[in-house]
Amino acid sequence: MNKSVLVNQLISTLEAKLQATEDAMLAAHAAATDEQSVPETQYDTLGLEASYLALGQSKRLADLKGKLMGLRNFSPRNFTDDDEISAGALITFAQLDVKYFLCPFSSGEVLQDGGVIAISPDSPIGSEIQGLVAGDELKFPNQLNPREITKVE
Known part of the structure; x- marks a missing residue:
């Protein structure tokens, strides 16, 4: 999979979030x-709430x-x-239909x-998978069995 396509999609997504946040x-x-x-x-706090x-x-x-x-x-x-x-790895897990970038x-x-x-590397899954290699296992929250890392790109 071409990672530059993923990065470009992330850029587009963040640009849209940026515009929405600026408007808000x-x-x-x-x-x-x-x-x-x-x-x-003294109980009228509409302006104060809007400033926060x-x-x-x-x-x-x-x-x-x-x-x-x-x-x-x-x-x-x-x-x-x-x-x-x-950072930059694209990870595939056994029996999951989604990859993690x-x-x-x-x-x-x-x-x-x-x-x-x-x-993000700071997310719960991101922090757990750093340093692992293909063949290692990771237990996802709310799942009974650990999932094997089947591929790292």
Whole structure:
């Protein structure tokens, strides 16, 4: 599988999230500064709540911009089944119809029409698979039997 296609899909997904977050931040900022948001009593907190929302959206926007910049410079290497899993690896597990793409600038995005899930090395699965090789097993949450890593690309 061509990893540059996966990276480009991630870039497109993050760009869409970035635009939606920017729109939400601007809407929250407008609500916070609107004359209708001026509190009439000490219990009227509409403007305050909108300002907190705008602050949260601005932090999310900064995070997405950082991920997008990192992703644009990310060039995943090719792995063999003998290589230890690290950032850039594409992992296949026995009896699972989905592959996992370990990317430091992702957070659970679904790619390739559901055939690939981009996960961060800091995610629960991402942290567990780093350092493993093909043939090793991993126990997924809510599954009784461990799954064997059948291929690392």
